[in-house]
Amino acid sequence: MAMIYCRDCGCKHSDRARACPKCGRAEFDADKSIAVYLILLWLFGVFGAHRFYAGKTKSGLAILIMFLFGLFSFPISAAFAHSGADASVMLLMGLGLMCFMAACIWVFVDFIVALCNIKHPEKIFAKK
Numbered sequence: 847m848a849m850i851y852c853r854d855c856g857c858k859h860s861d862r863a864r865a866c867p868k869c870g871r872a873e874f875d876a877d878k879s880i881a882v883y884l885i886l887l888w889l890f891g892v893f894g895a896h897r898f899y900a901g902k903t904k905s906g907l908a909i910l911i912m913f914l915f916g917l918f919s920f921p922i923s924a925a926f927a928h929s930g931a932d933a934s935v936m937l938l939m940g941l942g943l944m945c946f947m948a949a950c951i952w953v954f955v956d957f958i959v960a961l962c963n964i965k966h967p968e969k970i971f972a973k974k
């Protein structure tokens with residue numbers, strides 16, 4: 847454990863602290879670029895790429911799984927629908943559609959949040 851100085855108020859605190867105890871400034875990986883984050887979000891947002899980049903692996907994985915499940919539930923339920931659409935096929939299709947839409951909305955919200963916080967990368971990137 848090392849002691850670091852807050853870049854805002856100069857107060858000395860542990861580098862393990864999520865934020866400066868005096869002024870609340872969050873510590874994050876300053877090498878990461880908001881431009882790269884936005885490009886990843888725009889191109890591969892539904893795969894959770896921007897969240898992996900930001901160090902938010904768990905929620906990135908959640909977006910990826912929701913999107914892929916949603917994507918593959920369409921052809922699977924369509925294939926089964928030929929042999930008569932029973933309740934389980936409709937359930938799979940409904941769940942898939944919900945996951946697909948939730949992933950898309952999540953990415954859209956991430957995009958809005960990123961644009962609003964373009965000058966506050968500490969609010970977007972995971973704390974060190």
Ligand SMILES: [Zn+2]
Pocket residue numbers: 852853854855856857866867868869870871
């Ligand atoms: Zn401080």
